[in-house]
Amino acid sequence: MIRFGDKERNVDAAMNSEQxxxxxxxxxxxxxxxxxxxxxxxxxxxxxQLTRETCKTQYLINYLSCNYTDVDLVQPVVAQLLxxxxxxxxxxxxxxxxxxxxxxxxxxxxxxxxxxxxxxxETFFLAIFNEEILAGGILSESVTKKVExxxxxxxxFPSVYHDPKKLNLASDIALKSGAPAFVPxxxxxxxxxxxxxRNFKKPIVVHCSDGIF
Numbered sequence: 676m677i678r679f680g681d682k683e684r685n686v687d688a689a690m691n692s693e694q695x696x697x698x699x700x701x702x703x704x705x706x707x708x709x710x711x712x713x714x715x716x717x718x719x720x721x722x723x724q725l726t727r728e729t730c731k732t733q734y735l736i737n738y739l740s741c742n743y744t745d746v747d748l749v750q751p752v753v754a755q756l757l758x759x760x761x762x763x764x765x766x767x768x769x770x771x772x773x774x775x776x777x778x779x780x781x782x783x784x785x786x787x788x789x790x791x792x793x794x795x796x797e798t799f800f801l802a803i804f805n806e807e808i809l810a811g812g813i814l815s816e817s818v819t820k821k822v823e824x825x826x827x828x829x830x831x832f833p834s835v836y837h838d839p840k841k842l843n844l845a846s847d848i849a850l851k852s853g854a855p856a857f858v859p860x861x862x863x864x865x866x867x868x869x870x871x872x873r874n875f876k877k878p879i880v881v882h883c884s885d886g887i888f
Contacts, residue, residue: 690734699755706765736776743784746791
């Protein structure tokens with residue numbers, strides 16, 4: 676994660692919006708050819724290329740963190756970052772390395788109720804998410820999504836998540852101590868899990884001992 680300090684308020688003087696956009700355009704030109712895309716197979720080469728741009732990448736993050744309340748300043752830069760991502764190759768990894776810091780800025784904008792800024796970052800994150808979950812990889816012509824399989828054991832049998840015998844023991848102890856007995860509902864945990872799966876946008880196939888959900 677690229678870190679930035681709250682007191683660095685004059686960083687945008689080093690690189691303003693126009694300079695940052697010119698730099699991102701230059702990256703697009705330098706990294707768009709097939710030779711640069713060999714980074715997909717050469718980790719050291721990729722790391723070297725990204726390391727060379729560390730200083731300016733820091734300027735980029737600091738600029739966004741200092742100006743996130745001004746939509747007119749932030750939107751062009753974020754849009755160009757998304758354009759870099761769609762290029763693939765090193766440019767994709769360049770944008771992905773900035774995601775943790777951008778999430779930090781997004782949460783800050785959310786806490787400050789900067790609705791327009793929040794909308795910009797949410798659109799950016801959603802666009803990347805929709806590409807990353809493609810089964811054929813980013814920029815794939817197929818819209819088939821990745822499928823994650825999660826196996827849930829039957830609640831009728833002991834598992835690493837619960838033991839029916841221990842649940843009964845807990846209720847017996849509660850009765851002996853004079854406190855009102857509380858018998859946990861075995862389906863409570865499964866219910867919560869299913870609710871989480873239902874709210875999760877990524878396709879998931881859930882298998883259990885009694886069948887497939």
